[in-house]
Amino acid sequence: MHYSGFRVIKEALTGHKGWGPAWRDVAPQKDYDYVIIGGGGHGLAAAYYLAREFGGKRIAVVEKGWLGGGNVGRNTTIVRSNYLLDGNAPFYEFSLKLWEGLEKELNYNAMVSQRGILNLVHTDAQRDAARRRGNAMILNGSDAELLDTEGVRKLYPFLNYDNARFPIKGGLLHRRGGTVRHDAVAWGYARAADRLGVDIIQNCEVTGFKIEAGKVLGVETTRGYIGAGKVASSVAGSSSRVMAMAGMRVPIESHVLQAFVSEALKPTIPGVITYGAGHFYCSQSDKGGLVFGGDIDGYNSYASRGNLPVVEDVIESGVSLIPAIGRVRLLRSWGGIMDMSMDGSPFIDKTHIEGLYFNGGWCYGGFKATPAAGWCLAHLLAKDTPHETATAYRLDRFRTGHAVDEKGQGAQPNLH
Amino acid sequence: MLIPHPLLGLRDAAEFTYLGDAALIERPEGDIENAQDVFHNYLFLRDNPAGEHRELWFHEQGDRSWLVVTRNTVTHEIIKAELARDVAIQKGRST
Numbered sequence: 001m002h003y004s005g006f007r008v009i010k011e012a013l014t015g016h017k018g019w020g021p022a023w024r025d026v027a028p029q030k031d032y033d034y035v036i037i038g039g040g041g042h043g044l045a046a047a048y049y050l051a052r053e054f055g056g057k058r059i060a061v062v063e064k065g066w067l068g069g070g071n072v073g074r075n076t077t078i079v080r081s082n083y084l085l086d087g088n089a090p091f092y093e094f095s096l097k098l099w100e101g102l103e104k105e106l107n108y109n110a111m112v113s114q115r116g117i118l119n120l121v122h123t124d125a126q127r128d129a130a131r132r133r134g135n136a137m138i139l140n141g142s143d144a145e146l147l148d149t150e151g152v153r154k155l156y157p158f159l160n161y162d163n164a165r166f167p168i169k170g171g172l173l174h175r176r177g178g179t180v181r182h183d184a185v186a187w188g189y190a191r192a193a194d195r196l197g198v199d200i201i202q203n204c205e206v207t208g209f210k211i212e213a214g215k216v217l218g219v220e221t222t223r224g225y226i227g228a229g230k231v232a233s234s235v236a237g238s239s240s241r242v243m244a245m246a247g248m249r250v251p252i253e254s255h256v257l258q259a260f261v262s263e264a265l266k267p268t269i270p271g272v273i274t275y276g277a278g279h280f281y282c283s284q285s286d287k288g289g290l291v292f293g294g295d296i297d298g299y300n301s302y303a304s305r306g307n308l309p310v311v312e313d314v315i316e317s318g319v320s321l322i323p324a325i326g327r328v329r330l331l332r333s334w335g336g337i338m339d340m341s342m343d344g345s346p347f348i349d350k351t352h353i354e355g356l357y358f359n360g361g362w363c364y365g366g367f368k369a370t371p372a373a374g375w376c377l378a379h380l381l382a383k384d385t386p387h388e389t390a391t392a393y394r395l396d397r398f399r400t401g402h403a404v405d406e407k408g409q410g411a412q413p414n415l416h
Numbered sequence: 417m418l419i420p421h422p423l424l425g426l427r428d429a430a431e432f433t434y435l436g437d438a439a440l441i442e443r444p445e446g447d448i449e450n451a452q453d454v455f456h457n458y459l460f461l462r463d464n465p466a467g468e469h470r471e472l473w474f475h476e477q478g479d480r481s482w483l484v485v486t487r488n489t490v491t492h493e494i495i496k497a498e499l500a501r502d503v504a505i506q507k508g509r510s511t
């Protein structure tokens with residue numbers, strides 16, 4: 001069924017009896033050409049582009065829980081193309097361009113909102129770094145504007161400008177950045193993939209691989225064995241566990257990141273703002289809640305929930321930047337497990353096992369990457385060569401000395 | 417999380433900073449034949465289990481000792497904390 005304004009009106013007048021399920025509920029077949037493990041944003045996008053752009057047939061996405069239950073439904077929904085390094089910038093710009101056309105492409109309202117992201121600066125050194133980053137962004141085809149204090153004040157009059165230690169000296173504004181309704185992305189890709197014949201199999205956990213003579217033949221699941229020509233793992237925070245079933249160790253640690261949402265307020269924060277003196281980023285959802293987050297908890301975790309010191313730290317940062325939110329009540333907080341890589345950058349690569357592919361290491365920034373990660377994984381699956389924007393995301397890059405360390409922190413996952 | 421420091425008793429985990437997999441104690445020798453491989457694996461391919469994990473914590477806001485903490489990464493339960501120095505000595509490494 002095609003979604004449209006006309007359809008909404010028609011259904012409203014006829015008691016909403018015509019809406020069908022957005023995708024089929026299917027049982028796994030005996031075998032497929034392609035099995036993608038993980039029904040998060042990346043896995044679903046990969047299945048969609050594989051069918052749509054690369055002529056893939058007989059594709060299945062197997063998901064251990066329900067669609068949208070992983071990080072794709074837990075993130076703070078920020079999308080941006082403000083990377084500095086050559087290995088990253090073209091990829092994230094490609095992704096942002098795909099976001100810009102996504103809703104038409106999928107015929108699904110994902111609430112893509114290019115409301116602008118403002119990274120605040122508080123020192124001369126930060127301003128210099130922002131100018132450098134802004135120039136790099138413009139050179140790579142993205143957009144950036146350096147604002148002075150007055151420029152920031154026009155957009156956000158209510159910030160704490162005269163903090164004695166961290167006065168606001170300006171900010172780097174990335175107007176095309178913004179937010180996207182996160183679980184609508186999963187649903188939109190699922191529906192569009194399903195319409196192209198992709199089987200989406202929920203409640204189906206992969207429990208092992210069948211590998212013979214260095215070639216993958218299929219996956220063992222809680223719903224039986226599924227044969228496959230090619231298998232791709234796209235399981236975010238579970239990457240180490242799933243790849244361990246294939247006997248592989250990957251340069252990833254799993255960490256928990258928390259997110260928070262406040263009670264609904266009247267429109268207050270028009271765009272996305274990030275604090276430069278503490279780790280805090282914030283936007284306002286269309287329902288009115290302030291959606292915000294900060295640092296990861298910092299220790300290996302698979303618990304999907306964090307601890308109180310980080311809650312305190314994030315909220316302290318928030319109140320020091322926006323004193324007015326001191327009286328706002330917190331509605332909910334939650335955590336998601338992220339695949340923190342050793343240099344803070346992801347992997348989209350083949351493995352040494354024939355037919356087994358890996359997409360992971362997305363850290364806390366993989367939501368914005370969803371369309372491009374899906375596209376590039378599909379490209380790799382179909383053609384066995386990396387997409388031109390994803391050539392840096394190799395699994396062996398630490399061995400060859402080609403780390404992509406945007407923050408310059410070294411091999412310390414909890415600092416990226 | 418409260419970490420049972422062997423000398424100081426229960427301490428808030430917020431007093432510590434976290435380094436990672438305790439295997440980092442076992443730094444390979446630099447002059448071995450396949451050093452490049454061994455160092456790659458030492459630095460980049462760490463343990464990341466769902467379950468019991470041995471890991472290095474530094475008591476930065478306390479006595480500045482390094483601990484090896486055994487912790488369950490699924491429940492956050494802390495099973496054991498030892499001085500990293502003692503662990504290193506047991507492994508025959510110099511202090």
Ligand SMILES: Cc1cc2nc3c(=O)[nH]c(=O)nc-3n(C[C@H](O)[C@H](O)[C@H](O)COP(=O)(O)OP(=O)(O)OC[C@H]3O[C@@H](n4cnc5c(N)ncnc54)[C@H](O)[C@@H]3O)c2cc1C
Pocket residue numbers: 037038039040041042043062063064065066068069070071072073074075076077078079204205206207234235236237238242257258259293334335336337338362363364365366367368369
């Ligand atoms: C709190 C939080 C805030 C974030 N904020 C942002 C942000 O503002 N901007 C941004 O760009 N990124 C953000 N991220 C990161 C982003 O959400 C992730 O990098 C991205 O969603 C990961 O890709 P995914 O959507 O495919 O992952 P997921 O949705 O986690 O998908 C992986 C799926 O694999 C499934 N799976 C795991 N093991 C198996 C198995 N054995 N068999 C079958 N299925 C399995 C899981 O159930 C899961 O559904 C945030 C993350 C968190 C946790």
